[in-house]
Amino acid sequence: AQKITQTQPGMFVQEKEAVTLDCTYDTSDPSYGLFWYKQPSSGEMIFLIYQGSYDQQNATEGRYSLNFQKARKSANLVISASQLGDSAMYFCAMREGTGNQFYFGTGTSLTVIP
Amino acid sequence: ETGVTQTPRHLVMGMTNKKSLKCEQHLGHNAMYWYKQSAKKPLELMFVYSLEERVENNSVPSRFSPECPNSSHLFLHLHTLQPEDSALYLCASSQEVVQRRYGYTFGSGTRLTVV
Numbered sequence: 001a002q003k004i005t006q007t008q009p010g011m012f013v014q015e016k017e018a019v020t021l022d023c024t025y026d027t028s029d030p031s032y033g034l035f036w037y038k039q040p041s042s043g044e045m046i047f048l049i050y051q052g053s054y055d056q057q058n059a060t061e062g063r064y065s066l067n068f069q070k071a072r073k074s075a076n077l078v079i080s081a082s083q084l085g086d087s088a089m090y091f092c093a094m095r096e097g098t099g100n101q102f103y104f105g106t107g108t109s110l111t112v113i114p
Numbered sequence: 115e116t117g118v119t120q121t122p123r124h125l126v127m128g129m130t131n132k133k134s135l136k137c138e139q140h141l142g143h144n145a146m147y148w149y150k151q152s153a154k155k156p157l158e159l160m161f162v163y164s165l166e167e168r169v170e171n172n173s174v175p176s177r178f179s180p181e182c183p184n185s186s187h188l189f190l191h192l193h194t195l196q197p198e199d200s201a202l203y204l205c206a207s208s209q210e211v212v213q214r215r216y217g218y219t220f221g222s223g224t225r226l227t228v229v
Contacts, residue, residue, distance in 0.1 A: 050217060105156055106154060
């Protein structure tokens with residue numbers, strides 16, 4: 001079974017609008033961390049936001065926020081006020097316990113339309 | 115400029131060639147990773163080095179050979195590759211498991227094409 005599932009291969013959003021990118025995860029470890037990365041066409045993976053399994057509040061970083069629904073095992077990324085520079089691939093990832101390995105989803109390609 | 119530098123950015127090699135990918139970080143991290151990124155597939159972890167020792171090798175074919183001479187450098191030696199090995203190879207680094215809140219720092223990757 002996949003550890004991370006991203007069901008949206010591609011998404012479009014109008015500039016200045018908000019967009020939600022979906023991510024569900026699968027783990028039996030009570031301690032885990034969830035991450036979102038952005039990969040522009042240059043190839044570099046850029047860390048955006050982190051949510052710990054024991055965190056009481058949803059994480060926020062500037063225009064990025066994470067809608068964490070633990071019972072549903074979902075960790076959706078919300079980007080507010082989309083900008084043209086937000087066009088990229090977005091990957092959800094999970095780290096279980098104290099392990100070094102990250103599990104990645106297949107990614108969502110976001111295109112911001114002017 | 116990312117804190118993790120990968121060279122070369124692009125590489126085209128024949129199936130009988132031998133080449134090496136290089137990764138360098140000066141972030142003070144003590145764990146380094148090689149990932150393979152193929153189209154429409156999740157990133158695949160290939161190797162993990164922690165404190166310069168290999169701690170994970172996820173059933174990677176022997177035609178890929180990693181080397182970590184010190185905590186700042188990581189190599190991936192390639193020989194007799196197959197066309198299906200064409201992919202983006204990403205290097206990443208991190209602090210050891212203590213700081214779980216922080217994700218990896220990735221390089222920009224090497225786009226490898228095997229002809």
